Amino acid sequence: MKTNFKTMVLTILIGCGSIFSANAQxxxxxxxxxxxxxxxxxxxxxxxxxxxxxxxxxxxxxKAIIKQKGTDKRIFRFTSPASQAGIAVLSLPNDVMFMxxxxxxxxxxxxxxxxxxxxxxxxxxxxxxESVPFSDKYTPKLLKTEDDVFVLELTPKGRSDYxxxxxxxxxxxxxxxxxxxxxxxxxxxxxxxxxxKKIGNYxxxxxxxxxxxxxxxxxxxxxxxxxxxxxLSDDEFTVRKLVQ
Amino acid sequence: xxxxxxxxxxxxWLIVTAVFLLTIFFGYQITNLHINADIISSLPxxxxxxxxxxxxxxxFGGNDMGMIVLETDxxxxxxxxxxxxxxxxxxxxxxxxxxxxxxxxxxxxKSSEWGIEIGKLVDEYDLPTTQQKLDSLKAxxxxxxxxxxxxxxxxxxxxxxxxxxxxxxxxxxxxKEIKTKVExxxxxxxxxxxxxxxxxxxxxxxxxSDIVWLVPIVFLLIAFILLLSFKSVRGVLLPLITxxxxxxxxxxxxxxxxxxxxxxxxxxPVVLLAISNAYTIHVLNSIxxxxxxxxxxxxxxxxxYITVPVILAAVTTSIGFxxxxxxxxxxxxxxxxxxxxxxxLIALLLSITFVPALISVFSMYRKNNYGENxxxxxxxxxxxxxxxxxxxxxxxxxxxxxxxxxxxAFIIGIFQIETSVNMADYFKKDNPTRxxxxxxxxxFGGSLPIFVVFKGDLQSPGVLQMMIKTQDFLKEDPDVSxxxxxxxxxxxxxxxxxxxxxxxxxxxxxxxLWFLLEGQEVMPxxxxxxxxxxxxxxxxxxxDTKDIEAFTKKMNRYIEENQNDFCEIELTGMPSVYxxxxxxxxxxxxxxxxIAIVLVILIVGSILKSxxxxxxxxxxIIATIVVLxxxxxxxxIPLDIATVLVASxxxxxxxxxxxxxxxxxxxxxxxxxxxxxxxxxVILSSGKAIVINVISVSAGFLVLLLSQIVPLQNFGLLxxxxxxxxxxxxxxxxxxxxxxxxxxxxxxANNH
Numbered sequence: 004m005k006t007n008f009k010t011m012v013l014t015i016l017i018g019c020g021s022i023f024s025a026n027a028q029x030x031x032x033x034x035x036x037x038x039x040x041x042x043x044x045x046x047x048x049x050x051x052x053x054x055x056x057x058x059x060x061x062x063x064x065x066k067a068i069i070k071q072k073g074t075d076k077r078i079f080r081f082t083s084p085a086s087q088a089g090i091a092v093l094s095l096p097n098d099v100m101f102m103x104x105x106x107x108x109x110x111x112x113x114x115x116x117x118x119x120x121x122x123x124x125x126x127x128x129x130x131x132x133e134s135v136p137f138s139d140k141y142t143p144k145l146l147k148t149e150d151d152v153f154v155l156e157l158t159p160k161g162r163s164d165y166x167x168x169x170x171x172x173x174x175x176x177x178x179x180x181x182x183x184x185x186x187x188x189x190x191x192x193x194x195x196x197x198x199x200k201k202i203g204n205y206x207x208x209x210x211x212x213x214x215x216x217x218x219x220x221x222x223x224x225x226x227x228x229x230x231x232x233x234x235l236s237d238d239e240f241t242v243r244k245l246v247q
Numbered sequence: 248x249x250x251x252x253x254x255x256x257x258x259x260w261l262i263v264t265a266v267f268l269l270t271i272f273f274g275y276q277i278t279n280l281h282i283n284a285d286i287i288s289s290l291p292x293x294x295x296x297x298x299x300x301x302x303x304x305x306x307f308g309g310n311d312m313g314m315i316v317l318e319t320d321x322x323x324x325x326x327x328x329x330x331x332x333x334x335x336x337x338x339x340x341x342x343x344x345x346x347x348x349x350x351x352x353x354x355x356x357k358s359s360e361w362g363i364e365i366g367k368l369v370d371e372y373d374l375p376t377t378q379q380k381l382d383s384l385k386a387x388x389x390x391x392x393x394x395x396x397x398x399x400x401x402x403x404x405x406x407x408x409x410x411x412x413x414x415x416x417x418x419x420x421x422x423k424e425i426k427t428k429v430e431x432x433x434x435x436x437x438x439x440x441x442x443x444x445x446x447x448x449x450x451x452x453x454x455x456s457d458i459v460w461l462v463p464i465v466f467l468l469i470a471f472i473l474l475l476s477f478k479s480v481r482g483v484l485l486p487l488i489t490x491x492x493x494x495x496x497x498x499x500x501x502x503x504x505x506x507x508x509x510x511x512x513x514x515x516p517v518v519l520l521a522i523s524n525a526y527t528i529h530v531l532n533s534i535x536x537x538x539x540x541x542x543x544x545x546x547x548x549x550x551x552y553i554t555v556p557v558i559l560a561a562v563t564t565s566i567g568f569x570x571x572x573x574x575x576x577x578x579x580x581x582x583x584x585x586x587x588x589x590x591x592l593i594a595l596l597l598s599i600t601f602v603p604a605l606i607s608v609f610s611m612y613r614k615n616n617y618g619e620n621x622x623x624x625x626x627x628x629x630x631x632x633x634x635x636x637x638x639x640x641x642x643x644x645x646x647x648x649x650x651x652x653x654x655x656a657f658i659i660g661i662f663q664i665e666t667s668v669n670m671a672d673y674f675k676k677d678n679p680t681r682x683x684x685x686x687x688x689x690x691f692g693g694s695l696p697i698f699v700v701f702k703g704d705l706q707s708p709g710v711l712q713m714m715i716k717t718q719d720f721l722k723e724d725p726d727v728s729x730x731x732x733x734x735x736x737x738x739x740x741x742x743x744x745x746x747x748x749x750x751x752x753x754x755x756x757x758x759x760l761w762f763l764l765e766g767q768e769v770m771p772x773x774x775x776x777x778x779x780x781x782x783x784x785x786x787x788x789x790x791d792t793k794d795i796e797a798f799t800k801k802m803n804r805y806i807e808e809n810q811n812d813f814c815e816i817e818l819t820g821m822p823s824v825y826x827x828x829x830x831x832x833x834x835x836x837x838x839x840x841x842i843a844i845v846l847v848i849l850i851v852g853s854i855l856k857s858x859x860x861x862x863x864x865x866x867x868i869i870a871t872i873v874v875l876x877x878x879x880x881x882x883x884i885p886l887d888i889a890t891v892l893v894a895s896x897x898x899x900x901x902x903x904x905x906x907x908x909x910x911x912x913x914x915x916x917x918x919x920x921x922x923x924x925x926x927x928x929v930i931l932s933s934g935k936a937i938v939i940n941v942i943s944v945s946a947g948f949l950v951l952l953l954s955q956i957v958p959l960q961n962f963g964l965l966x967x968x969x970x971x972x973x974x975x976x977x978x979x980x981x982x983x984x985x986x987x988x989x990x991x992x993x994x995x996a997n998n999h
Contacts, residue, residue, distance in 0.1 A: 057776065086758040101362075102763075106755040107744050112362030120354070120365065124765030162372045188340020217345065217413065 030143035033153050036177040037170070038136040044205050046072040049229035051079070053125060058219040065123075069226075074134040076240040092123075093245045103245045110246050119164040126193065126213040126222040130164065141168065152180065173199075178206045192216055202229050252550035252603065256543060259604035266601045270492050273499020280498055283507035284419065284450035286670060287443065289579040296827050299819040303698045307772050307782055311345075311412040313422055313442035314694075315429060316686055322350070322399050322406045323385040325376045330434050331406050332371055337428050338410050343421035346768040349408040350388075350398050354767070358743035368394070393735070396728050400690035407691055409442075411772065418444040419451055439683035441694060446670070449680040453955040454513045465520045465950045466491070472943040473524070482531060485605070486524035489597040493523045497590035506586070509579040510673070511889060514951065514959055518587055521947025522564060522900055523594030525940055526557050530598050532936065534606070542610075546603055554599050556910060559854055560903040561595035566846045567899020574839030574895075576831030577888060632938075632978075636930040639982050640923060646983040650976075654870055657877020664876060667885035668828040669790040673957055692728035693788035695795075697721070697820035699802075703813050705778040706757045710814045711737055711750045714783060717816070720805055721785055726794055730785040733773040736764055787822045792829055795822045828888075836891050843895040844869070847902050855909060863984055864905035867976025868898050874972050875965060884965065889958030893965040900944065900966075901973025907933040908977050912985060922989035926982050934978055941974035 048070050055063040065084065071077040075096040081087045089105035103110040119128050137143075141157035146169065148154075157168040166189060171181040176199070184193040198210040211224045238244065255262065287304065290297035304311075315334060319327055332351040339347045355368040368388070375381050385403065388394045399406050412421055422444035429438065466487070473483040494516045501508070533553035537545040568591065571584030639646055671694075674681035687694040699717055703710040714734035721730045734750060740760040742748040751757055764770060774781045787798065802818045810816040844865060852861025872894050884890060911933045915925035948970070951963025 061776070086755070087762055090759060090762055104744065104756075104759040104762075106753065106759045107746065109745065111744060114362065114364045114366070121766035123762060186340055187336065190340060190342060 030145040030155055031138070033145070033172060033177070034138050034141070034143040034155060034157070037172050037179055038138050040177045040206050041179070041208075042074050042134065042136055044231040046070070046233060046235040047229060047231055048233060048235065049226045052223075052225040052227065053123075054223040054225070055124060056221040056223070070235060070239055071134070072235045072237070072240060074136065076237070077134065078240055078245065091245050093240060093242070095240065101242055101245055110242055125224075126215040126218075126220055127224070128164070131195075131213070137170075148174075151175070176206060178208075203231055205231050251554065251599075252547040255550065255600050255603050256547065256607050259607045262600050262604040263608050266492065266597065270495055273496045273503070276499035276502040277495065278502075280502035281507045282451050282454050282513075283509050283579075284447040284454065285443075286447075286450075286510065286579075289509065289577045290824060291576060291578055294576070294827055296819055296823040299700065299817060300698070300821075300824055303700060303782060303819055305414075306775060306780075307698070307784075311414070311418060311444060313410050313412070313425065313440070313444045314687065314691075315408040315410075315425075316405050316439040316441065316683070316690065317408070317434065318405045318437040318439065318686065318690070320404060322403055323381045323388075325374065325381065327406070327436065328369065328374050328381075330432075330436065331408065332374060333432055334408050334429055334434065337432060338408060338425055341421065341425050341428060343413055343416035344425070345411045345413045347408065347410045348398065348769075350394075350406050353394070353398055356739055356743060358739075358745070363740075363743040393731075396692055397731075402690075405686070405690040412444060419448045422448040439686045440679070441683040441687050445683070446680050449674075449678070450510055453674075453678075454508060454510060457513050457954050457956065457959070458508075458516065461950055461953060462494075462516045462520070464953065465517050465947050468946050468950060469520060469524060469943055472939075472946060473528075476939045476943075477531070481606075482528075485531060485602055486527040489527045489594060489602060490520045490524040492597055492601075493590050493594040494519045496593050497586055500589060501586055506582055509582065510956060511577075511579045511583045511892075512586060514889075514954075514962070515583065515587055515590065517947065517951060517963075518896075519590045519594065521944050523591060523598075524943070525903075526561055526595055526598035527602050528940070529553055529557050529560070529936075530602050534603075543607070546607060550599065550603055555854070556906070557599060558595060559850070559906055561591050563847050563850060563902045563906070564896075564899040565589075565591040566850070567843050567895045567897070570839035570843040570846075570895045571835075571892065573842055574835035574837075575891075576828060576835055580835075580888060580892065583892070632930050632934040635934075635978065636927045636982070639926070639930075639979065639986065643983040643986040646979055647987070650870060650980050650983075654873050654877075657874045657881075660877030660880035661873070663880035663883075665883070665885045666792060666829050666832050667887045668792070668825045668832065671790065672885075672887070675955065675957060678955070688788055688790070691786070693726070693786045693790075695787040695790070695821035695825070697727070697783075697785040697787050697818070697822060699783040699785070699806075700817045700819065701781045701783075702779060702815040702817075704754075705733065705774050705781045706761060707754055707813070708750050708752050708757065710781070711757065713809065713814050713816070714781065715750060717805070717809070718783055718785075721783065721802075724798060724801070726788040726798065727785055728788065730783050731773070732783040733764070733770070733781050736767075736769075736773075737761075740764065785820075787820070792825070795825050796829070799823050799826045832886050832888075832891050836886065836894065839895045840872070840898070843898045847898060851902065851906060851909075855913070860909055860913075863981065863988075864902060864909050866984060867905050867980045868901040868973045870976050870980060871897060871901055871969050871972035875969050878968060879965065884961045887958045887961075889956075889962040890965055893962060893969060897966060897969030897973060901969060901977075904937045904940070904974050904977035905981055907937060908981050909985075922993070923986070926986060926989075930978060930982060937974050937977060941970050945970045 048068075051067045051069045053065040053067065055065075065081060065087065067079050067081045069077065069079055075094075077094045078091060080091040081089065089103075091103040093101045093103075095101075098114070100113045101110050102113050119130060121128050122132050137157065140161070140163075141159055143155045143157050146154040146156050151174050153172045153174060155170050155172065157170060159165060164186065165184050166187045167185045169183040169185070170179050172179055178199040179197050181197065182195040183191055186192045193216060194214050196212045197208055199206045200209040201207070207226060207229050209226055213222045213224070214220070287301060290301060292298050292301075315338070317327070317331060317334070321327070322331075328351060331349055335347050335349040335351050338344055351369050351371050351374070353368045355366055357364040357366070369375065369384065375384055388399055389403075395401060397407070398409075410425070412418055426440050426445065426448070469490070470483055470487055473486055477483060497515060497519060501512070530550070530553050534546060534549040537549045565588035568584045568588035572581050575581050575584065671681050671684040684694055699721070701710055701714055705711070711734040714732045715738070718730040718732060718734070721727045737750060737757060737760055738748050740763050741751050741756070744760070751760070772784065787795070789795065799818065799822050806816045806818055848858070848861040848865050851864050852858040855861060855864075875894060875897060878884075879886065879890065908929050911929035912925050915928045916922055919925065945967035948963045948966040951959050954960050954963065
């Protein structure tokens with residue numbers, strides 16, 4: 004009887020353990036799959052429309068051409084409004100960033116250790132704009148599985164302004180639908196709603212709507228004219244190209 | 248008046264029931280009564296400087312700014328910096344907080360050969376711990392105007408954690424939560440909490456503690472005095488009940504009409520308790536004196552005698568209060584005037600309807616035993632009042648000259664009166680808010696916000712250059728040490744682009760530099776959304792009225808000379824508001840006092856059917872007001888938002904004593920024709936009532952000495968002094984004048 008009991012406890016423990024590990028395994032896999040969907044293309048070119056919406060509903064629209072290669076090379080070149088046309092931002096690996104202001108006719112390297120700063124008046128921080136795979140930055144935990152979605156809780160591995168990010172992932176295609184950001188005080192501070200569309204072989208984030216819940220301010224980033232895998236060369240992502 | 252009294256007796260049940268139900272209704276309304284500790288909201292909208300200050304505070308979030316100061320030997324110490332981060336985080340993660348700025352999270356923009364480095368002044372994940380790093384941080388902080396005197400005090404012994412609150416949150420609740428949270432952190436350094444949200448939270452607590460403590464004390468004290476004077480349950484209960492009901496109705500009326508309790512109106516219960524019991528006392532006295540067998544008839548007759556004098560007393564008192572409606576600058580003082588006047592009239596109404604009705608309903612007629620009371624009370628009459636009247640008759644001219652000498656002495660004092668508008672002075676010296684304000688003044692260049700508002704195209708070089716010029720001009724003043732605007736940031740970014748620390752000369756460049764600044768937390772505090780309005784935020788260190796006035800004058804002249812069609816400049820902030828408040832204090836003192844004196848003389852004169860008697864009756868109280876202002880000058884009690892009320896209130900209450908003396912004198916003179924006898928009669932009969940009333944009203948107001956709010960303490964003391972003065976004046980100065988005037992008449996009559 005005693006042995007039986009022991010065996011039972013042991014079985015339960017092992018059972019539980021495997022359930023937990025299966026869960027963990029699942030969460031990691033799910034996040035990995037999401038990264039695969041998000042960062043699948045080799046390169047991308049497109050037009051980016053940034054719509055800033057303040058708390059009284061006033062909109063301000065900016066447009067930029069965006070080019071991206073891999074996950075760590077990107078160039079933003081603003082085309083409108085006129086006062087900002089020509090301003091360009093080049094992001095390179097290892098947090099190297101250059102900014103070009105045409106009115107000054109020169110570029111400056113920007114080293115930003117303050118990644119929680121918002122990018123160009125949007126509600127996206129430099130941190131949010133980074134194309135680093137989520138699996139590299141966060142440890143996932145499966146919160147729940149529903150009919151169409153997985154809900155993961157992501158805990159940052161390194162330093163971050165967020166204490167956690169709760170992400171809702173489409174069960175069929177593994178693209179994120181909603182990300183909820185929590186500050187270190189445990190308050191939900193931002194949320195991003197994603198709308199994905201299939202373009203060719205890839206799922207494209209046609210619109211990301213980021214809301215700063217404190218300021219009640221919204222930014223919509225819409226992508227159009229998206230072209231994938233056109234074979235952008237590294238030469239596109241140089242200071243020389245930035246200044247031209 | 249007979250018919251009025253008969254109706255009261257006829258509808259006694261209706262009256263008692265109605266008062267009972269209304270009291271329940273208003274009592275219930277009081278649960279909706281809120282406290283408004285926001286002094287800024289009391290600034291009048293019809294004053295441009297005050298309106299601009301309110302608007303700018305709202306638009307740029309300045310009024311929602313709080314500050315925690317940490318004081319120690321040296322801020323640049325690993326442990327201290329760590330604790331600054333802990334406090335910063337604790338504030339940052341409080342719901343309702345919009346932004347926090349401190350040594351451990353402030354943005355730092357460095358420019359170098361190769362570019363711009365946007366980072367944090369201190370890496371919050373890797374705080375400096377070695378002495379070398381701490382020293383270099385210290386040297387860097389002190390080298391930059393953006394930090395020195397703003398986040399770390401000039402002497403390096405104090406650090407500031409500044410925060411702004413989101414619009415539409417309950418400022419006081421958030422301030423309270425922050426304070427509680429930070430105090431729980433067990434920081435060994437000394438912490439101070441300042442800024443308007445914190446101050447409002449403190450004021451709120453003071454108002455509550457004043458009401459909770461003072462009202463019961465006044466209530467018990469008056470009950471005790473009533474017991475001593477009347478020695479009967481009825482004599483204690485009825486005045487107290489009517490006073491309490493008038494307080495309940497007044498507060499209920501405030502609640503149901505949507506008004507709030509302020510730093511001034513929190514004194515309403517005490518004021519009403521102290522003055523309103525007098526009307527019931529008069530009614531009871533009158534009833535006691537009628538010895539008719541038929542109780543109902545006796546009651547009616549008593550009411551017939553007393554109704555007019557009581558109405559007169561209450562109306563003159565409410566005129567004192569109502570005079571603030573026309574004279575005061577702050578909205579809260581007008582509100583105080585309206586509702587205390589209303590409360591006084593409620594007390595009057597109750598004393599001439601509810602009191603007789605209640606007596607009739609419950610047959611609370613007095614047993615005929617007051618004879619012995621009268622005997623006991625003659626100690627006062629025989630030892631004090633009788634000798635007094637004898638002296639008066641022997642030396643009326645001496646009495647008059649005595650008063651004149653006294654008045655001359657006090658008139659000299661009047662010229663030494665000062666005004667005080669500094670809100671920090673409203674707190675006692677050891678009050679945490681006052682201490683915090685002092686520290687902020689010493690370590691961080693004061694706490695009086697200054698806003699210089701620029702209207703124009705904020706991205707044009709002209710406007711930005713004008714902002715820089717104005718900032719430089721501001722900083723020339725010894726009391727201004729910091730001034731910040733978006734122009735500073737543009738200069739800095741221009742420097743970072745390699746073109747020097749100056750405003751670029753083309754709009755295109757400015758627009759592109761703006762791109763770099765967008766989204767920074769500080770921007771909404773410096774410019775509005777459509778970039779048509781920008782502010783220089785600064786602070787003024789002195790609270791001295793002369794410094795403040797000189798500063799606003801100088802600035803206004805500068806603005807006059809420098810603004811143009813493209814750049815409109817306006818100045819606001821606490822110095823501007825204080826200047827206005829200061830001049831309005833004196834103006835409102837004149838206005839309300841003048842209105843009160845004229846109205847009182849007219850009313851008393853018309854009732855006594857002689858303007859000269861109206862003027863005679865005003866003489867003792869006017870003399871008292873001279874003594875009052877002289878005393879304020881000599882004792883160094885400044886004219887402030889509460890003490891400015893004293894003269895008119897004293898006039899309204901104190902005139903009653905003169906009215907009693909004059910009406911009594913008239914009455915007796917008509918009956919007996921002997922002026923001298925009439926005076927003696929008046930002093931002996933009315934004298935007692937006046938002395939009792941002076942004692943009970945003064946005692947009630949003296950309870951305000953226990954108030955937490957300094958102007959209210961002074962207010963209580965000064966009213967008590969005025970009551971004693973006007974009572975004494977009515978019993979000495981007025982009779983002396985009456986004797987002299989009467990003798991003159993006699994001589995004239997004899998000569999005929």
